Amino acid sequence: MTSPAPRRALLGAALVAPMVARAQTAARLLVVGGGFGGASAASYARREYPWLDVTLVEPRTRYVTCPYSNRILAGDRSLADVTHGYDGLRASGARVVHDRAVHIDPVARRVRLGGGAVLGYDRLILSPGIALRFGALDGYDEGAAERMPHAWIGADGAQITLLRQQLEAMPDGGVVGLAVPANPFRCPPGPYERISQIAAYLSRHKPRSKILALDAKDTFSKQGLFQDAWRALYPGMIEWVSASNDGRVVRADPGAMVLETEFGTRHRVDVANVIPPQSAAAIAADAGLADRTGWVPVDARTLEARAAPGVHVVGDAMIPGPMPKSGFLASSEAKAAVAAAAAMLRGEPPPEPVFVNTCYSHVGPDYAISVANIFRADAAGRSFAEVPASGGTSPRGDLPEQRRLEALHADGWYASITRELFG
């Protein structure tokens, strides 16, 4: 897959201003965002295209993965287990700059950082993740999240830690309320894995407690499998309320610990996990890449933003058609974007991308279920489509050995993808 660097001489991968430009021989791939998409892009580029000069910009020095964070709630993982640093990426030869991108100029091909530096690039890969739309639910803002955590962005791990502490402090017999958003949002099965992991904790420590899951949808990912497991593992503990049955939360009152639904029902709860509606992270909107939906439309073949050729947008921030917003897919999209960027830098047509996904959900100890799919882009790059009969979900039924094996496969997936991303 490797090939010599393009023959043209290129100027400084890194700092254009303050003026520390330095001569380089390699084409400059700049990656913004060091999560599943960005770290994947940087590590893959170093591995497969060593002639690329790779710089990754990420404000945090430690990355807390959302995958496996739900297991902290059950007590089966610690925050340290899901926290990763960037030394492995540095060792691969990528330059890692801990700062925030604050301005993208896709015409001049420059990115300004919060600290004032300006980085030039030949191709930019942007994987900044999501923003939470505070205010989309009346009463739910950043302050409210300190009382009713979302725990939907890894950040420094404070939100998932807070949710765990609240569960620990809740008396037996309490009610845990969840507000689950409408599509599209990060990790379609994630809220239901979370419900399951909270149930695993409560059934061990506070078995008289209840979970009230208020949903802005009528159906959800792996629904039959989840609900079978809830009946088998946590009988009578979980009440899931669909949007049609007045499950859509429209207002949160952290003072009174009330979640209020569309038709005015006020649910008083002891612990509230509010997962608000989402959009692409702020930098995508600020750069004019997002459309009216708040997400970024891309060319399905090259992953370039429709509004800015040369800027490949991957991961949760972009509009993926039928593909879910998952870490597995963010990584797959990142590799496709790197391959497209490398080909275009060499003046070659981008290869036909294939996007793969498997989403595991831990429902209980030694009990996991999954959904897998393969997707392709159409030849013109207009849309993504699932390859017919390419995937499916775990079979339903009383299959303890299958569930146990899937839990092991999930552990293997997490270990291998985090090793690939972070070394």
Ligand code: FAD
């Ligand atoms: P992120 O991983 O969020 O990375 C974005 C990065 O960009 C962050 O590190 C951020 O600091 C950085 N950034 C943001 N703005 C800027 C800026 N201006 N400048 C520089 N950097 C910036 N997926 C799975 O595949 N399997 C699972 O089992 C799974 N479980 C999940 C469980 C939960 C509870 C949740 C919430 C999600 C889960 N996901 C899972 C989904 C997965 O976490 C996301 O799909 C994935 O993180 C998306 O990757 P990303 O690169 O788009 O965003």
